[in-house]
Amino acid sequence: MIMLFPVTLQYGKGPFLQFCLNAAHQASVPIAVHLDHATDPEHLELALGLAENGIVFDSIMVDASHAETDEENISIARPYVDRARKYGIAVEVELGRLEGGEAGLRMISDAKLTSPAKGAMFMSGTGAVILAPSIGNLHGLYLKPPSFRQDIIRDLRSTFKGQGILLCLHGTDGLPDELFKECIANGISKFNINSWARDPYLETFTASIQSKPFPDAIEEATEVFAKSCDRFMELFGSKGKAEQ
Incomplete structure (x- = not known):
């Protein structure tokens, strides 16, 4: 969602x-x-x-x-x-x-x-x-x-x-x-779970943009965001149920 x-x-x-x-x-x-x-x-x-x-x-x-x-x-x-x-x-x-x-x-x-x-x-x-x-x-x-x-x-x-x-x-x-x-x-x-995914994204982007081009910083932060979402899908038991 x-x-x-x-x-x-x-x-x-x-x-x-x-x-x-x-x-x-x-x-x-x-x-x-x-x-x-x-x-x-x-x-x-x-x-x-x-x-x-x-x-x-x-x-x-x-x-x-x-x-x-x-x-x-x-x-x-x-x-x-x-x-x-x-x-x-x-x-x-x-x-x-x-x-x-x-x-x-x-x-x-x-x-x-x-x-x-x-x-x-x-x-x-x-x-x-x-x-x-x-x-x-x-x-x-x-x-x-x-x-x-x-x-x-x-x-x-x-x-x-x-x-x-x-x-x-x-x-x-x-x-x-x-x-x-x-x-x-x-x-x-x-x-x-807004902050669980948003905060790591912002922290990663803020650190990454200091030394990397903007697109690379966005990509790195997005990967962190995706991992946060994946963790909660696993925790909530919703992973792998899209076709059910």
Whole structure:
């Protein structure tokens, strides 16, 4: 999956999104293009406006976790979900609220854990098909070892069994492999691993450009990026499953 932040979409607009869609959909393996953490109406309107003109994200996240109540979250998300569905766009939502912030996201200091008891009502109310729970995860670096509420994931998996609702984990910076595996075993099927691939790419490019031509520096950094992606495909058990 290729994920774009709203600031990236706002900068590149239709031509850049179309470039990403072409690269993803013409690849030899299935790749989707996702808009992450769209919180502002202008970004959501831009994404859906592009869809109206045939430039369509595969999925978007309508992030209304800043709302004061779950009911307000639903009321914000539902109209966008209904519009997105017309274009075959899968929608992700967040129940609860993650602490932290990164890459243009709102800085959140008042985290709120997801209540599994509200899961069915929330997903039915929004009409979304992907849920990002708050289980003690956060955006940005963990200052102490994370303590995830795995029981929340298990309860949500049980709640949505057979309904086609997917669970996504945000806030994966620095997590140990065993914690990823535990989350998968309990029901997580999508992870956001942006910095795991981006940071080594930037570090490699910054070092390489000091002594190598630009194309060579890009190639070296891209190889590092690809190795990071390959490692996580192996870790998540998704490697070699493109034809399944």
